[in-house]
Amino acid sequence: MKYPKNICLLLIFAMLFSIATQQVYAKDYVIGEHKVPVTKPDPASTYVGSEKCKTCHMEKYNDWKTSGHPYKLNTPAEEQAFNSPPIPAPDGYTYNDIYLVIGGWGWKSRYMDINGYIITKTGANRDKNGSNQYNIATKQWVDYKPGQTLKFDCGNCHTTGYSLAGNKDNKKGIVGTWEEKSIGCEACHGPGSVHVAKGGGKGVGIIHNESAAVCGACHTRGADDTKIIAKDGKFIDHHEQYPELLNSPHKGLNCVQCHDPHKGTHNGQTNPTEGASIKAQCSTCHAQQDADFTGSTMQKAGVECADCHMPDTGESAVGDAAKFKGDIATHLFKINTDPNAKFFDDAGKFANGYLTLDWVCLNCHNDENKAWAGQYAKGIHKFVKAEATATAKPAPTPKTPAFEALLAISALLVAVLVRRR
Numbered sequence: 001m002k003y004p005k006n007i008c009l010l011l012i013f014a015m016l017f018s019i020a021t022q023q024v025y026a027k028d029y030v031i032g033e034h035k036v037p038v039t040k041p042d043p044a045s046t047y048v049g050s051e052k053c054k055t056c057h058m059e060k061y062n063d064w065k066t067s068g069h070p071y072k073l074n075t076p077a078e079e080q081a082f083n084s085p086p087i088p089a090p091d092g093y094t095y096n097d098i099y100l101v102i103g104g105w106g107w108k109s110r111y112m113d114i115n116g117y118i119i120t121k122t123g124a125n126r127d128k129n130g131s132n133q134y135n136i137a138t139k140q141w142v143d144y145k146p147g148q149t150l151k152f153d154c155g156n157c158h159t160t161g162y163s164l165a166g167n168k169d170n171k172k173g174i175v176g177t178w179e180e181k182s183i184g185c186e187a188c189h190g191p192g193s194v195h196v197a198k199g200g201g202k203g204v205g206i207i208h209n210e211s212a213a214v215c216g217a218c219h220t221r222g223a224d225d226t227k228i229i230a231k232d233g234k235f236i237d238h239h240e241q242y243p244e245l246l247n248s249p250h251k252g253l254n255c256v257q258c259h260d261p262h263k264g265t266h267n268g269q270t271n272p273t274e275g276a277s278i279k280a281q282c283s284t285c286h287a288q289q290d291a292d293f294t295g296s297t298m299q300k301a302g303v304e305c306a307d308c309h310m311p312d313t314g315e316s317a318v319g320d321a322a323k324f325k326g327d328i329a330t331h332l333f334k335i336n337t338d339p340n341a342k343f344f345d346d347a348g349k350f351a352n353g354y355l356t357l358d359w360v361c362l363n364c365h366n367d368e369n370k371a372w373a374g375q376y377a378k379g380i381h382k383f384v385k386a387e388a389t390a391t392a393k394p395a396p397t398p399k400t401p402a403f404e405a406l407l408a409i410s411a412l413l414v415a416v417l418v419r420r421r
């Protein structure tokens, strides 16, 4: 009886010890939604940080600095230096009460308290649930999981050299640790110590991978990369560019055939980089459609390929589903011209993988409907508005007859009342 008990205790101690040492020493780096192990360019490679790459790759570094990738997590000081005017702290907090600002480059910001938890309660006494996410476009506070206790378990997509073990800076609210805040050079190129130690060079201790899957690690959502997950049955949720691409006619393309991965494209707060990263325009590969569209009524009015083929079907911060307007451009491209086609499946859980005419046309033509759009959709590139049809269209005066009818009825009522007297 005595021995087995001691052996049990010994075993338990041994186990605890090994777990503890694992947490301290084992750095199993993982990346992206599926937390897959990071591929090292060399078995000896460790992370050195983006600043180390700057010396020899100044141009790439400067480009990267204008993109959203380096601003995923910002210290209060960085935040206040980078956004002008700086994004405000939540109600009841000062920047001294904040460990890191999450995002705030393009769409929205959330905040970590001093212990690393995501702030979900605000107000002087921290007893008000919500008003914890700041939307840049509208300068408004909205609710993000109000009142919940939320750990920051987002490092797999928002940091570089992420490991699930431990807590960064011993903050209880943070799951895992990382080597560099935000998306540094080594998030895409792998840990670079060997490359740097050997003085750099092509194929020397560094990864050069142009596959869409590199970006898809983080620009995806959920277990299945081919499923496009809906947000409340109204929008496509954000960070789903990879599943969208895989469902699109461009599934054979890599992100970097259209994007310079070091440059940004979203029209951010202090980095107005809209379109900067786009190195191949639609016309580069679709010369025929470009020629067809040139000279059409809508082309002359300033409508562009992406307005119809990449409308904002995604929502990160601000959207109006009734107007078919989110804040993230889609990568579905293909338009289903059937006016009865549905964008989401019946349960509203997933997008069907093509664009429907409401999202394509009605976000500009607010007063029309899908049936109207369906009449024009086929052959739309060459569409030139016939002057005769345009003037023949009756003036939109639906309110007048109703108003006149109301007047007539009140006049009649008055007449009846007068007679009764």
Ligand code: HEC
Pocket: 050, 053, 054, 057, 060, 061, 062, 064, 069, 183, 184, 185, 186, 187, 188, 189, 208, 209, 210, 211, 214, 256, 259, 260, 261, 262
């Ligand atoms: C989001 C992923 C990503 C990040 C972050 C990133 N790169 Fe790249 N980089 C790529 C990809 C993909 C390529 C290859 C395709 C291309 O050049 O467009 C590339 C190419 C390069 C090249 C080779 C260019 C050539 O013409 O051969 C260099 C050098 C480079 N990156 C340096 C850097 C440095 C330095 C940083 C950080 C300041 C950085 N990269 C950040 C993805 C990234």
Ligand code: HEC
Pocket: 048, 049, 050, 052, 053, 054, 055, 056, 057, 185, 186, 189, 191, 192, 193, 195, 196, 199, 200, 201, 202, 203, 204, 206, 207, 208
């Ligand atoms: C001491 C200078 C030096 C430093 C520091 C350095 N590089 Fe390089 N790197 C080079 C040189 C030189 C090349 C080859 C350039 C060429 O042939 O065009 C290169 C090539 C590359 C390439 C292209 C590799 C290929 O096979 O196509 C990438 C990607 C790259 N570096 C990324 C990085 C990253 C990320 C860092 C920081 C971790 C970094 N470099 C730090 C000098 C350096």
Ligand code: HEC
Pocket: 032, 033, 068, 071, 102, 103, 104, 105, 106, 107, 108, 109, 110, 118, 152, 153, 154, 156, 157, 158, 217, 218, 219, 220, 221, 238, 239, 240, 241, 316, 328
């Ligand atoms: C699967 C990877 C992934 C995970 C997990 C993830 N995000 Fe993101 N997040 C992204 C990507 C990619 C973007 C930018 C592209 C987009 O929104 O379509 C983004 C954008 C954001 C933005 C907007 C940034 C800005 O500058 O406006 C915030 C804020 C944000 N995420 C917070 C979080 C928080 C908090 C968590 C954890 C609770 C989280 N994210 C989990 C990938 C991820």
Ligand code: HEC
Pocket: 031, 032, 066, 067, 068, 069, 071, 072, 103, 104, 105, 106, 107, 156, 157, 158, 159, 183, 187, 188, 214, 215, 216, 217, 218, 219, 255, 256, 259, 260, 261, 263, 264, 265, 266, 277
């Ligand atoms: C380690 C995760 C990760 C990887 C890998 C990654 N991204 Fe991102 N990406 C993000 C996050 C997080 C954001 C949100 C950053 C922000 O706006 O604050 C983002 C934002 C963006 C944006 C919008 C902001 C901007 O700068 O315009 C573009 C475009 C983008 N990524 C393209 C790419 C491409 C192309 C690749 C592959 C070469 C890639 N990303 C790889 C995580 C990642």
Ligand code: HEC
Pocket: 249, 250, 252, 253, 257, 258, 280, 281, 282, 283, 284, 285, 286, 305, 306, 309, 310, 333, 334, 335
């Ligand atoms: C790097 C080249 C390239 C660029 C840039 C490009 N495409 Fe494509 N596109 C292709 C290829 C390849 C296909 C698939 C083959 C095909 O069907 O022609 C395709 C297919 C398509 C299709 C489906 C064609 C069909 O017959 O159903 C649409 C729609 C489309 N692209 C729109 C666009 C738009 C809009 C842009 C700009 C935002 C664009 N493409 C940019 C190469 C490109």
Ligand code: HEC
Pocket: 282, 283, 286, 289, 290, 291, 293, 298, 303, 304, 305, 306, 307, 308, 309, 335, 337, 377, 378, 379, 380, 381
């Ligand atoms: C006003 C909205 C609109 C604009 C702007 C627009 N397209 Fe389209 N495009 C459509 C519709 C709708 C279809 C489907 C037509 C069909 O099935 O007959 C389509 C089809 C396509 C296709 C599939 C092959 C084909 O010709 O049917 C390609 C490729 C394409 N567009 C590329 C482009 C490019 C490139 C531009 C910019 C030069 C552009 N589109 C501008 C609405 C638009």
Ligand code: HEC
Pocket: 212, 215, 216, 219, 241, 242, 245, 250, 253, 254, 255, 256, 257, 258, 259, 265, 266, 267, 275, 278, 306, 307, 310, 327, 328, 329, 331
């Ligand atoms: C056929 C070309 C093409 C391919 C392939 C492509 N993109 Fe894009 N992407 C664009 C264009 C064009 C825009 C700008 C759309 C606009 O602003 O209307 C864009 C915008 C974006 C944005 C910013 C969205 C916003 O609303 O601010 C992100 C993030 C992004 N792309 C990521 C990716 C990722 C990740 C991949 C690969 C999985 C990818 N893209 C593949 C052409 C492409």
Ligand code: HEC
Pocket: 297, 298, 301, 303, 304, 307, 308, 360, 361, 362, 363, 364, 365, 372, 373, 374, 376, 377, 380, 385
């Ligand atoms: C980015 C905004 C935008 C999008 C998206 C758009 N249009 Fe237009 N459309 C315009 C503008 C601007 C005009 C020009 C108005 C004028 O000059 O009379 C126009 C004119 C028209 C006209 C002629 C005028 C009229 O009202 O009868 C038709 C028809 C039309 N669009 C159909 C479509 C269809 C179908 C789609 C989707 C496949 C579409 N548009 C997508 C902005 C847009």
